Amino acid sequence: xxxxxxxxxTLLRQPQPTEEDTARSHDRSRVHHAxxxxxxxxxxxxxxxxxILAMLGENDxxxxxxxxxxxxxxxxxxxxxxxxILFAMAYVCxxxxxxxxxxxxxxxxxxxxxxxxxxxxxxxxGDLTLTNLVTLxxxxxxxxxxLAYFHLGSVVAVVLGLALVVFTLSGGRYWRWExxxxxxxxxxxxxxxxxxxxxxxxxSIAGSFDFTPFPGGGFNTLLLLLASTIGATVTPWMIFFQQxxxxxxxxxxxxxxxxRYDTALGAVLAAIFGIxxxxxxxxxxxxxxxxxxxxxxxxFPQALKHVAGGAAGTVFALGLxxxxxxxxxxxxxxxxxxxxxxxxxxxxxxxxxRGAAVFYAANIGVALLAAVVILIPGAPLLSxxxxxxxxxTVLLPVSLVLMVMLxxxxxxxxxWANKRSTNVIGIAxxxxxxxxxxxxxxxxxxxxxxxxx
Amino acid sequence: xxAEGPGIPECDLQTQERAExxxxxxxxxDQFVAETSRPVPRAPLSARVSTGLWALRVFVVLVSLxxxxxxxxxxx
Numbered sequence: 385x386x387x388x389x390x391x392x393x394t395l396l397r398q399p400q401p402t403e404e405d406t407a408r409s410h411d412r413s414r415v416h417h418a419x420x421x422x423x424x425x426x427x428x429x430x431x432x433x434x435x436i437l438a439m440l441g442e443n444d445x446x447x448x449x450x451x452x453x454x455x456x457x458x459x460x461x462x463x464x465x466x467x468x469i470l471f472a473m474a475y476v477c478x479x480x481x482x483x484x485x486x487x488x489x490x491x492x493x494x495x496x497x498x499x500x501x502x503x504x505x506x507x508x509x510g511d512l513t514l515t516n517l518v519t520l521x522x523x524x525x526x527x528x529x530x531l532a533y534f535h536l537g538s539v540v541a542v543v544l545g546l547a548l549v550v551f552t553l554s555g556g557r558y559w560r561w562e563x564x565x566x567x568x569x570x571x572x573x574x575x576x577x578x579x580x581x582x583x584x585x586x587x588s589i590a591g592s593f594d595f596t597p598f599p600g601g602g603f604n605t606l607l608l609l610l611a612s613t614i615g616a617t618v619t620p621w622m623i624f625f626q627q628x629x630x631x632x633x634x635x636x637x638x639x640x641x642x643x644r645y646d647t648a649l650g651a652v653l654a655a656i657f658g659i660x661x662x663x664x665x666x667x668x669x670x671x672x673x674x675x676x677x678x679x680x681x682x683x684f685p686q687a688l689k690h691v692a693g694g695a696a697g698t699v700f701a702l703g704l705x706x707x708x709x710x711x712x713x714x715x716x717x718x719x720x721x722x723x724x725x726x727x728x729x730x731x732x733x734x735x736x737x738r739g740a741a742v743f744y745a746a747n748i749g750v751a752l753l754a755a756v757v758i759l760i761p762g763a764p765l766l767s768x769x770x771x772x773x774x775x776x777t778v779l780l781p782v783s784l785v786l787m788v789m790l791x792x793x794x795x796x797x798x799x800w801a802n803k804r805s806t807n808v809i810g811i812a813x814x815x816x817x818x819x820x821x822x823x824x825x826x827x828x829x830x831x832x833x834x835x836x837x
Numbered sequence: 838x839x840a841e842g843p844g845i846p847e848c849d850l851q852t853q854e855r856a857e858x859x860x861x862x863x864x865x866x867d868q869f870v871a872e873t874s875r876p877v878p879r880a881p882l883s884a885r886v887s888t889g890l891w892a893l894r895v896f897v898v899l900v901s902l903x904x905x906x907x908x909x910x911x912x913x
Binding site: 400 | 862872882908910
């Protein structure tokens with residue numbers, strides 16, 4: 385059933401609509417009108433959202449600092465072609481999430497819990513909560529790093545982050561939340577502007593597409609680079625978020641094609657802006673940029689100011705604030721979706737706070753918890769932030785395997801189930817992610833206990 | 838509800854109800870909260886798939902513990 389006419393014939397059998405149904409049907413009516421009037425661009429505008437937000441949300445504070453740090457330490461070679469490959473991998477995973485959400489109208493957490501049992505559902509929610517909490521702390525740190533450039537401290541970062549979460553939740557509509565966050569996410573393009581401001585040599589960017597020079601350093605350093613860069617592009621929260629947001633938006637199988645455009649556009653933009661951060665960081669390579677590592681990247685905007693001028697430093701600092709803010713909103717939302725789905729409570733931006741208390745409480749609560757951690761004096765924030773992406777990479781394979789299982793489930797997906805080619809690529813992605821995460825984890829552990837040098 | 842107030846004419850109420858019905862028609866039946874609240878049936882996992890999932894789970898937990906141990910050791 386895909387048209388209002390067909391729906392009308394079954395009106396008498398329709399269930400009693402809730403406030404959530406009414407809000408969602410408002411959005412769907414606009415989609416139907418745009419489709420009926422063949423207004424392609426308007427239809428595209430109405431249906432984009434979850435894919436772009438998942439991809440640009442993952443271009444978060446730690447990820448952009450990781451890209452800039454890669455550029456400052458190793459230059460452009462290897463990473464310029466590697467980042468688009470990783471986002472192509474992310475597209476494969478996220479397209480499955482969007483498709484399952486649009487076809488089943490249910491989130492990842494609830495489907496895993498109901499289809500494969502409570503154990504797997506709660507394991508997934510546990511992984512998500514752990515990685516989300518760690519990542520949210522890193523997002524507040526990123527905002528703090530950006531604000532430090534303007535001589536503002538932790539308290540401002542906390543107030544700004546929490547105020548944004550509360551403000552975006554205040555409308556009681558998915559559409560409103562999505563459009564505000566999309567508007568903020570557009571400022572991820574500041575990293576591209578920062579790259580332009582450092583006046584890079586275009587030939588060197590083009591030349592780095594042959595994967596050279598390969599980053600030097602030890603085997604463990606290379607594994608850390610791989611694990612943290614993968615963790616900067618594909619993470620458990622993206623899986624939960626895009627599937628749940630696609631369902632919350634009211635997407636249907638008729639919208640899958642547009643969902644693919646949305647996801648692909650998000651992947652392309654995220655790859656371009658990620659490379660922007662890399663190029664901006666690479667401007668520091670001839671100026672001992674390797675000294676500015678990881679979240680000591682507090683010095684990145686300042687260093688860029690000295691090397692490429694005040695405008696580059698300011699734009700990079702503003703970009704970090706944006707990256708952290710958007711990620712706080714999307715990651716908190718994914719936690720809230722998972723909490724509502726696993727507990728079996730209402731979980732939609734289209735519900736009021738009274739109707740979906742767990743959803744709203746989890747959304748604000750997880751952000752509040754992360755905010756409290758960054759206010760603790762002496763907390764190892766830099767180490768937590770550095771390890772956020774690695775932990776996400778290590779925990780990702782289980783979520784991905786269950787995602788592929790859902791996307792292959794003919795009982796749920798019918799004709800929309802995965803094709804063989806999608807499965808081959810999906811399994812290759814899972815194997816690559818699992819191998820990189822495990823290799824780094826095991827190698828680091830053996831070095832730590834001094835079994836290997 | 839204000840719609841039940843004494844000052845609203847009957848024809849306005851009917852128009853409002855028709856508009857709400859027309860709006861709700863834009864949702865597919867299985868999109869309604871009443872439908873999505875109904876759990877999907879459990880899928881039987883074969884012994885092979887179940888074993889594979891548990892093996893992956895144990896593996897992931899072990900590697901996570903290694904990463905966390907390394908993280909804590911580096912803090913010292």
